[in-house]
Amino acid sequence: MNELPLTRDPAALRTRAKALRRHVLRMAEIVGQGYVGQGLGIADVLTVIYFSELRTRPAEPGWVDRDRFVLSTGHYAIGLYAALAEAGIIPVAELATYGADGSRLEMSAPETTPGVEMTGGSLGHGLAQSVGMALGLRLQGRDARVFNLLSDGECQEGSTWEAALAGAHHRLDRLIAIIDCNNQQADGAPAKVMGLEPLHEKWAAFGWHTQRVNGNDIPALLAAFTQIRATPGKPHAIVVDTLMGKGVKTFEEREKNHFIRVAPEEWALANRQLEESA
Amino acid sequence: MSTPPRGVTGNILTSDAAGAARTETAPFGHALVRAAEQDPRIVGLTADLGKYTDIHVFAEKFPARFFQMGMAEQSLVGAACGLARTGCVPFATTYGVFATRRAYDFIAIGAALGRANVKIIAGLPGLTTGYGGTHQAIEDLALMRSIPGLTVIDPCDATETAQATAAIALHDGPVYMRLLRGVVPVTLEPHNKFEIGKARLLLDGTDVAYISTGLMTTRTLEAARILAATGIKAAVLHVSTLKPFDRAAVGALLSRVPRVVTAENHVVTGGLASAVADLAVDERLAIRLKRVGIPDCFCESGSLPYLAERYAMTAAHLVKAAQEILK
Numbered sequence: 001m002n003e004l005p006l007t008r009d010p011a012a013l014r015t016r017a018k019a020l021r022r023h024v025l026r027m028a029e030i031v032g033q034g035y036v037g038q039g040l041g042i043a044d045v046l047t048v049i050y051f052s053e054l055r056t057r058p059a060e061p062g063w064v065d066r067d068r069f070v071l072s073t074g075h076y077a078i079g080l081y082a083a084l085a086e087a088g089i090i091p092v093a094e095l096a097t098y099g100a101d102g103s104r105l106e107m108s109a110p111e112t113t114p115g116v117e118m119t120g121g122s123l124g125h126g127l128a129q130s131v132g133m134a135l136g137l138r139l140q141g142r143d144a145r146v147f148n149l150l151s152d153g154e155c156q157e158g159s160t161w162e163a164a165l166a167g168a169h170h171r172l173d174r175l176i177a178i179i180d181c182n183n184q185q186a187d188g189a190p191a192k193v194m195g196l197e198p199l200h201e202k203w204a205a206f207g208w209h210t211q212r213v214n215g216n217d218i219p220a221l222l223a224a225f226t227q228i229r230a231t232p233g234k235p236h237a238i239v240v241d242t243l244m245g246k247g248v249k250t251f252e253e254r255e256k257n258h259f260i261r262v263a264p265e266e267w268a269l270a271n272r273q274l275e276e277s278a
Numbered sequence: 279m280s281t282p283p284r285g286v287t288g289n290i291l292t293s294d295a296a297g298a299a300r301t302e303t304a305p306f307g308h309a310l311v312r313a314a315e316q317d318p319r320i321v322g323l324t325a326d327l328g329k330y331t332d333i334h335v336f337a338e339k340f341p342a343r344f345f346q347m348g349m350a351e352q353s354l355v356g357a358a359c360g361l362a363r364t365g366c367v368p369f370a371t372t373y374g375v376f377a378t379r380r381a382y383d384f385i386a387i388g389a390a391l392g393r394a395n396v397k398i399i400a401g402l403p404g405l406t407t408g409y410g411g412t413h414q415a416i417e418d419l420a421l422m423r424s425i426p427g428l429t430v431i432d433p434c435d436a437t438e439t440a441q442a443t444a445a446i447a448l449h450d451g452p453v454y455m456r457l458l459r460g461v462v463p464v465t466l467e468p469h470n471k472f473e474i475g476k477a478r479l480l481l482d483g484t485d486v487a488y489i490s491t492g493l494m495t496t497r498t499l500e501a502a503r504i505l506a507a508t509g510i511k512a513a514v515l516h517v518s519t520l521k522p523f524d525r526a527a528v529g530a531l532l533s534r535v536p537r538v539v540t541a542e543n544h545v546v547t548g549g550l551a552s553a554v555a556d557l558a559v560d561e562r563l564a565i566r567l568k569r570v571g572i573p574d575c576f577c578e579s580g581s582l583p584y585l586a587e588r589y590a591m592t593a594a595h596l597v598k599a600a601q602e603i604l605k
Binding site: 021064111117118122124125127128129130131132133135136137139140142158159162163165166167170278 | 321341343347348350352353356357358359360363366369382387388391392488556
């Protein structure tokens, strides 16, 4: 069975990221609200992971030697489904069922859906399970890597730091944590809810090879992953600063946007802004 | 209540083996090694309690298959779930209090909702430690029994601990098993083989039914022998799997012998007694029930004989409970 072809061409990846964003907008429009801000903000990161880094076989989601993408933040499902559809792991047509009663594309991704490695949503699980996956894959002599996407707010969970200790202690250099800093958690900005900075220094102090890049800058993301391949012996953290709602001006500018409510007449404008965006 | 015997708390390795005619050392650790020799998928983890949960036996034999996770129970259970997702069969050990109180969400969501093939092995069940409320897992069965899809086991002795270890290694699904560690008494006959989900009638009788789990079955067997000498015929049904609960075997006994004494090394709410009462209500069985176990309180620290006496959980208390229910 064929592996998903990967590319390091920024222009091709930008085109793909825009396709992801179109899916995200369509899904959000159908349910009328939701995590559209997160889905748009993380689209570049997901694009680089799925179309430049992750070894998968779309027709065989359970391939034992696949790289694992573990989504801690279950509510980013809207972005993940868009990536899975673009990768051919789930049908594009199924995206129309996002959040509908009886759909397998629940608002928070369940692991019963193809391509979803773990049920996230209860925050603080993803890194611990990723540590276990990396331990298991190494024990079995597989060279697969484990990518865990977690959020800035999730760094308030003690279990994240328990797992960070374990990743460094066991020298899991095929484990990559991507910490999405969109500066927005349920009750507001982390600086007001529970301060997290300096995140780069915290991960580095825990023994991780750490980088901090603009998560909406595709060449910067590509360079970060190149750096990871050149740095053995430690687990890797990339702190990515992203803009919620990226690509749709009206959503980028919204003040409180953890869970966006959108008036019906706003969708046409949002679609237009996305097509006009760079 | 008679005056409890005065002893000393002893060290953390206090076991219930004092006075036992036969004992085995580290039955779980040795059984896990035997299972792992057959099945290369088996791996072990602990949260800084390798020596105190007998998994050090496995760690010494299979160092590459053993992962120390440090004093971090959420990480312990989370990593075990991740290992299971790569096809490993992880056995993760800590004390029951830490597994169930600290890592509850990781067991419920990571292991049970995720159907991860993880075995949580939980030391110091009930009153098997001289330490007090911080270390005595008195409500773990209630917590674990309420999680959908989780298998919950409380073995009686060294023989059953070894048999259950072998059985859960072959079982595909998440399991919570209480651990009797260190020097463990042998009280069950080996032919009386453990099967997941099967209650076993160890002794038949028509006057009163003891339904017991875990190490309390050693005491219900002793109580039945004392009663036999007075002409009272007591049945002993051993329910080492709390979940799935053997409704057929328990229901059949309740129908035949409606005077019932439950016995568990656990608070009397949410565990075995509650499962029996639920079944009686569901099946409309008119029973009289006396519940022997830990009352609704955190317990003192003390020597194990002192604690058993203090909280009315000895064979003598079980005899008394049967006599009262027969009045």
